Amino acid sequence: MLKIINRIILFIISFTLILMLIPDKYTISAAPADTQTAVNALVYGDCNNDGNIDALDFALLKQELMNKGDKYNKIMDLNQDNEVDAIDYSIMKQYLLGKVSKLPYNPTQPTTKWVGTWTAAQQLTEPANMPPSPGLANNTLRQIVHVSIGGNQLRLKFSNQYGSTPVNINSVHLALSTGGSSIQSGTDKALTFEGKETVTIPAGKTVISDVVNFSLHNLENIAVTIYFGSVPSALTGHPGSRTTSYIQTGNGVNKLSMPSAQPTEHWYIISGIDVLTDNSFQGIVALGDSITDGRGSTTNANNRWADNLSRRLRENSATSNISVLNQGIGGNAVFSGGLGPTALSRFQRDVLEQSGVRFLIVFEGVNDIGASSSVSVATNLINAYKEFITKAHSQNILVYGATITPFGGSQYDSSIHEQARETVNNWIRTSGQFDAVIDLDGAVKNPNNPTRLLSIYDSGDHLHLSPAGYARIAEAIDINLFTR
Incomplete structure (x- = not known):
């Protein structure tokens, strides 16, 4: 008898908590339009067959899990894996919170992953390959890179692996290159690092930008423009860029062109670009x-x-x-x-x-x-x-x-x-x-x-x-x- 009372108390507490979790835009009697149907028709998640999917159905699903019988209940199988289990419970909860829009729901979606589209192997820059005047400190460096695959979400990597002191970056911008030091108007975007435009890269470390939404096509040239603060005397970079970079005095991070910039055929600090892709x-x-x-x-x-x-x-x-x-x-x-x-x-x-x-x-x-x-x-x-x-x-x-x-x-x-x-x-x-x-x-x-x-x-x-x-x-x- 005591076990039955404890179960009833647990059920009441759980049901009350679920009601508190449901946002105001959801009501007990309302269900999303794409799941409403006539009473007595098969609707996944409508555990009491009243034409609505609501907290009462959630409670019935929970009760089913607590007191499993031998009979398989297809209506409660929200991921259609021929079993009613904790996954279905989770899907119902996400549905009522508005995070799943339709039932049944197959949680197996195409997986996404980061794949590199461009890299430059980093080394200590030799004296003969250091930046020409005016140098990088408190100036702007625009570097052009040629990517492999495209994507709509990117992240960039910046390295100070061989520096003896920190690299201070005031701002980094990304844009499509139109040749030389010029960028395409309307494509310029500022990067952030943990929500901030500024970032300090400690000696011996690499930082990765926040994800940026950017339409990048296969084999495209993009400009990565960095406005530096202080930089170490020993620079990390890739001397053999076979590509022209541009050094502009002061802050020119979002300039459409840098006609007075000093050209140099080296890359500095930037070490890689990843795109978010599907698993293929x-x-x-x-x-x-x-x-x-x-x-x-x-x-x-x-x-x-x-x-x-x-x-x-x-x-x-x-x-x-x-x-x-x-x-x-x-x-x-x-x-x-x-x-x-x-x-x-x-x-x-x-x-x-x-x-x-x-x-x-x-x-x-x-x-x-x-x-x-x-x-x-x-x-x-x-x-x-x-x-x-x-x-x-x-x-x-x-x-x-x-x-x-x-x-x-x-x-x-x-x-x-x-x-x-x-x-x-x-x-x-x-x-x-x-x-x-x-x-x-x-x-x-x-x-x-x-x-x-x-x-x-x-x-x-x-x-x-x-x-x-x-x-x-x-x-x-x-x-x-x-x-x-």
């Missing part, structure tokens, strides 16, 4: 050195091999949802020396922590070979590749190995270096360790002299490729690899 979208990281970074490509033409691959993916319906994130650093090495953090040391940041990555192309190692004096460099590279594969596979990332392209006639040309290159390429092709092999060596070598690039693909230094060479690399990649 995925990203490719291109991990590499100056050949991936685009040395030998045309400034402001976005004709690096990664750019060309992105265009190919966009043209194919089966891969139009795949982004390309260029994580090349000029002069970079895989395991020792070189410029910027080694590929091993930056792998976590530049691959595993990027948004929405499903594929990785490893195309790096020539600088390790070029700086070595022993063929044992090949063993070190192979061990590093194995580590990349293991780490990437642990996060369900497929890893494609690209063979090292020829460098005969360049500063790296020697019999030892060529022997190491051939050893590494043979392992990439035959070991079976990579999920697939992309034979870039075979695509651009001179068939009559395979230690050298074919002349049309040679930028002139016999190491880096020409725009035609970067186009050939993109053509040589089987885009069906990105439908897995």
Whole structure:
């Protein structure tokens, strides 16, 4: 008897609380128009079959859960999974609070996720690549970036990873680029950081903006304009932008054009852009050195091999949802020396922590070979590749190995270096360790002299490729690899 009394008291308390939760715009007798129907007709959620869905039906559903019988009540199965359970209870509550508009309701909606559409691998800016006068402190920097995939909601990343003191940002604006330092009127939007336009990035840290609604199309150029306060003497950036940026004295963050700005071919502080997409979208990281970074490509033409691959993916319906994130650093090495953090040391940041990555192309190692004096460099590279594969596979990332392209006639040309290159390429092709092999060596070598690039693909230094060479690399990649 005591148990029955306790149940009755619990029911009364629960029912009273539910009535208090229902907003004023909902009444006990009123139901949304799209669920009202004649009495005795089957209406999901109308547990007492009175033509309304209200708190009384909620109470009956609760009672059903507390005293489950053997009979399945289809009217109470609000998600149509052939079971009346706590999920249906939650759906009814959300319906009465106005957060679900129609019953039955399938809570399984297409999931959304962040996917990177543009990146720049960060490093400590060398003295020769620091901003020209007037500098960044208390001035405005407009940087142009070429995205891969589009979207309607974005977030931007800004890095002070190598700074010794904080970066103070007064304002950041985003707009469509119309060429040079100009932006399209009516597209300019201010970013916020936890609701504020100003943000301070501590030394060694990265910040991410609040989500911004912005109509961004595939392969579009956008301008990211930053009005700085104080900046550290050691700047974080990406020297090999192959794109012109603009430094304007004072606050010009929302100017339509900057005709008096100082141009510079470097990026600073900005490190990535993500778009909010559905779950079908995925990203490719291109991990590499100056050949991936685009040395030998045309400034402001976005004709690096990664750019060309992105265009190919966009043209194919089966891969139009795949982004390309260029994580090349000029002069970079895989395991020792070189410029910027080694590929091993930056792998976590530049691959595993990027948004929405499903594929990785490893195309790096020539600088390790070029700086070595022993063929044992090949063993070190192979061990590093194995580590990349293991780490990437642990996060369900497929890893494609690209063979090292020829460098005969360049500063790296020697019999030892060529022997190491051939050893590494043979392992990439035959070991079976990579999920697939992309034979870039075979695509651009001179068939009559395979230690050298074919002349049309040679930028002139016999190491880096020409725009035609970067186009050939993109053509040589089987885009069906990105439908897995």
